[in-house]
Amino acid sequence: MEISFKNVDYTYQPNTPFEHKAIRNLSFKVASGTFVAIVGHTGSGKSTVIQHLNGLLTPTYGEVSIGDYKLTPEKKIKNIKDLRKRVGVVFQYPEHQLFEETIEKDIAFGPKNFGANEEAIKERIIEVMQSVNLPEQLLTRSPFDLSGGQMRRAAIAGVLAVDPEVLVLDEPTAGLDPRGQRDMMEMFYRLHHSKKLTTFLVTHSMEDALEYADHVIVLDKGTKFMEGKPSEVFLRQKELNEVQLDIPEVIKILFKVKEKLGISLSYKGQSTYDLACELKAALGGGSTNE
């Protein structure tokens, strides 16, 4: 679904001494099927932005459109449940939402709420267990017997089971070990393509943003600081440092190579391996053992 924000403001607890403007004058537009990364310092409003995508929050000013659904301050949309079925949100630490006696029941909870029939739910459960890489034997176990990483996967399966068209991920890999982080990102990337999803990823990892996203939105103090292709945005080191963000390792290395060796390689989204080969060629060959 195509998603757009038009001059959106969002204020928490308006008209109280605790009033806090978390988003100001934010506009962007994302085509259907895009993998979007939202990056920004803690408190920059990332989580507030994504809660607009399934109508948990409605803008205090401006307009948010998700496909045909419009969120405006004036009127509530009636078919909010329909919107929530089509936009799945995986919150930070999603394992905190588990509550059923068995994993099977917990995964079935979402689809059931959205009115799917028993047959369809059964099929979905098998499918999503495979997607999140959990063995089927676990279905009859209590979610609270699992390891932390498995709990996270089970919770994500519960969101995927609804079969959303838009998948929103709020720091989905926080607190996992490096291997687990990698596996999980690969999983989301696979799903993004196989299910033709529109994906929003909130992340602190510039590496992930560079590697997986088609489009990056950089937030600072509730407003858009930069936007564009990751391979372009992440070249702007100075500006990113201004808002307490770093650039990915790969690009840092490129800058260093230029600074120390005077060789300028252009970054076009190559892999580290390809870059190393280019560098080798630029340095004039040599043996292949590096």
Next chain:
Amino acid sequence: MNNALIIGQYVPSNSFIHRLDPRTKIVIIFFFVIFVFFANSVASYGLLTLFSISSALATKIKLSFIIKGLTPVWILIIFTFILHLIVTKEGEVLFEVFSYPIFSGAVILGAAIALRFFLLILVTSLLTLTTTPIEITDAIEHILQPLNRIKFPVHELALMMSISLRFIPTLMQETEKISKAQASRGVDFKTGPMKDRIQAIVPLLVPLFISAFKRAEELAMAMEARGYQGGDGRTKLRELKIERRDWLTFFGFALVILSLFLTRS
């Protein structure tokens, strides 16, 4: 949390009332609650109203915010007033509503009770609006100190209080987070038949209890790891001190009480 009841919320500021010793505030409110029941004339009620409103103004918190924050209490106050109109049958009949007689005594009594109720709630909520929960527990521990002699566990009580108070905001945040997560999975907390709405509470309560127990366990472990053992010989990080402004306040309050007895009929 929009438009939530403000009782129990702390609003930071640097007003005179904020800087008072918490014990001063608690003692004054304690006596205020008693003396409210002594008011029996227009003048004495006027005096107490004046005292309450000026205290509220002195907190530098917007009066409109306080009044709006008491909305649920307003409903109760109005309900009390109407109940009095219906059941009290004193004085003369003022007028009739749907041929039901309303007595003058009922109006006066109803208004007095409603006002009394309002003043009590207003003044007590000023305490929590201007005093951090930690200050309140410190003050209570101090005030209850004499009970230590009869082996009453004052320190433990205060600790329990401060831990519970400390975790109220955390639990509220947690509730909001989990209810948002479940709402995203199609739970409807706000509409639909009563039966469904009650069922919708389960997916909220289970995770909430689990995280509360986890937190409690972690906190106990952390306290033990640092060798915590309360009570005797433990010094305080924040010393409470009665200053000149506290004496001034006590004096001012004494004057108000004196005038109260002079204006009683």
